[in-house]
Amino acid sequence: MAAGKPDDNDPAVAVAADDLLSDSRQARQLARRQSIAQTVMAEGSMRIEDLTARFGVSLMTAHRDLDELVSRGLLRKARGVVSAAPTSLIESSDVYRANRQAAEKEAIAEAAMQFVEPGQALFFDDSTTVQQMARHLPMKVPLTCITNSLTLMNELKGVRDLTLLGLGGQYFNWCNAFMGRMTTSEISRLRADTLFISMAAVTDDIVFHQSPEMIETKRAMFNASARRILLIDHTKFERRALHGFAALSEFDTVIVDDHTPGEHVSRLRDKGIHVVVAPVRQR
Numbered sequence: 001m002a003a004g005k006p007d008d009n010d011p012a013v014a015v016a017a018d019d020l021l022s023d024s025r026q027a028r029q030l031a032r033r034q035s036i037a038q039t040v041m042a043e044g045s046m047r048i049e050d051l052t053a054r055f056g057v058s059l060m061t062a063h064r065d066l067d068e069l070v071s072r073g074l075l076r077k078a079r080g081v082v083s084a085a086p087t088s089l090i091e092s093s094d095v096y097r098a099n100r101q102a103a104e105k106e107a108i109a110e111a112a113m114q115f116v117e118p119g120q121a122l123f124f125d126d127s128t129t130v131q132q133m134a135r136h137l138p139m140k141v142p143l144t145c146i147t148n149s150l151t152l153m154n155e156l157k158g159v160r161d162l163t164l165l166g167l168g169g170q171y172f173n174w175c176n177a178f179m180g181r182m183t184t185s186e187i188s189r190l191r192a193d194t195l196f197i198s199m200a201a202v203t204d205d206i207v208f209h210q211s212p213e214m215i216e217t218k219r220a221m222f223n224a225s226a227r228r229i230l231l232i233d234h235t236k237f238e239r240r241a242l243h244g245f246a247a248l249s250e251f252d253t254v255i256v257d258d259h260t261p262g263e264h265v266s267r268l269r270d271k272g273i274h275v276v277v278a279p280v281r282q283r
Contacts (some may be wrong), residue, residue, distance in 0.1 A: 001184035032057070033065050037074050104257040104281050105129040105213040105235040109136065111255050111278035112196055114134040114142045115229055118212055123221040126154055126177035129231045131155070135163065138176075146192060147179045156175040165190075172213065179213040195225035199234060201239035205248045205268070207232070208241035209248035215243045229253045234260040248273055 032055060039054070040046055052062045061221050066082055067074045076083050101260065109132030116122065116133075118140055124130050126149035134155040137143060141161035145154060148167040156164050169183030197218055199207035207230065209215050223230055230251040236258065248254055248268060255276045 004263060008060075027088055029065075031068060036062075036065055037223055038071050040075055040082055041084045043080055048077070048080050048082055051082065074174075077088040101233045101257075104235075104259060106277075107233075107257050107278040107280045108231045108233060110256050111276055112186075112231055113140070114276075115194060115227070115253065116143070118142055120144070120147065123187075123192045123195040123197075123225050124149065125195075125218055125221060126152070126175055126232070127195045129198040129233065130196045133196060144192075146187075146190060148183055149229045150178070151177045175211075175214070177217075179217045182222040183217050187217070187224050190224055191226045192221075194227040195221050196229050196231060197221065198230065199241075199245060200236065201242055202232060202237050202248070205271070207236075207248065209243055210241045211246060212218040212221060215245055218245065222246065230254045233257050234264075237261070237264055241261045 003138045007179050035054065036051060039051070042216050047061070048062055048066065051057075051066075051115070052059055053198060057065070061265060063077075066077050071222065072109070073185060074084070105128060108129055112130075112133055113136045116137070117281075121144040124145060124147040126134070131149065131152050134152060137145065137156065138159050141159065142163070144163040145152075145156055146165040146167065147156075148169070150166075150171070153166045156162060167178055167183050169178040169186070170180035171178055176258060199209050199218075209218070228251045230248070230253070232254060234257055249271055251273070253274045253276060255278055257281050258277050260277065263278060265275055
């Protein structure tokens with residue numbers, strides 16, 4: 001074997017290659033399922049056979065993908081037809097949220113990093129906007145990161161000099177996160193420097209969410225943090241949700257993207273709210 005050249009027969013090399021293949025396969029699977037969910041939601045309903053043709057997958061693979069989306073409360077499947085599920089959990093689902101306003105979320109997450117300093121203990125909620133901060137965190141280690149998001153746990157588990165505290169409790173498949181009494185009990189025994197959080201909607205300068213379980217978990221993090229940073233893209237000002245959480249004035253900083261209408265930014269600043277406007281890069 002030549003010096004410096006890996007041996008293809010080395011078990012460590014084989015395992016590393018298998019891991020890379022596994023990660024790549026999982027990434028493709030997740031992207032495909034997101035696309036399927038968005039396609040069905042846009043159409044309202046579709047024949048499963050049509051989905052196999054559109055995405056170039058076997059009928060068995062299509063059913064496996066659809067079963068996962070059905071279990072998350074996104075879709076319904078019956079007699080060869082799949083349709084969008086009429087439920088408030090649709091907009092909460094991590095699959096649905098992952099690609100919505102992606103550029104805005106990236107910009108907001110990047111702007112949020114100015115509030116992260118080495119040595120801090122940080123709470124991160126399960127929102128897809130906050131999850132965009134994960135790729136920036138290695139540049140600010142050492143850190144202690146606390147989250148109920150299984151997605152974020154998986155993204156941060158290999159980061160050196162980062163202490164990861166995963167909050168347990170009841171697992172909710174539709175948002176890939178832990179919530180409930182056990183989760184809030186764990187949170188109540190912790191104290192963090194800063195909380196990074198996002199919500200589903202803003203109405204009358206109050207943030208709302210569809211899920212009461214999420215409200216309870218986010219509230220526990222809110223109460224256990226010295227500083228609270230809200231990450232919210234411009235579309236949240238156009239939405240409504242059922243359960244109120246907190247007034248925008250209760251946050252130390254509100255970060256929005258530069259597509260947010262100026263009247264919203266001006267109104268919040270006139271109320272004494274610290275607003276950071278994140279520039280969105282053109283793609």
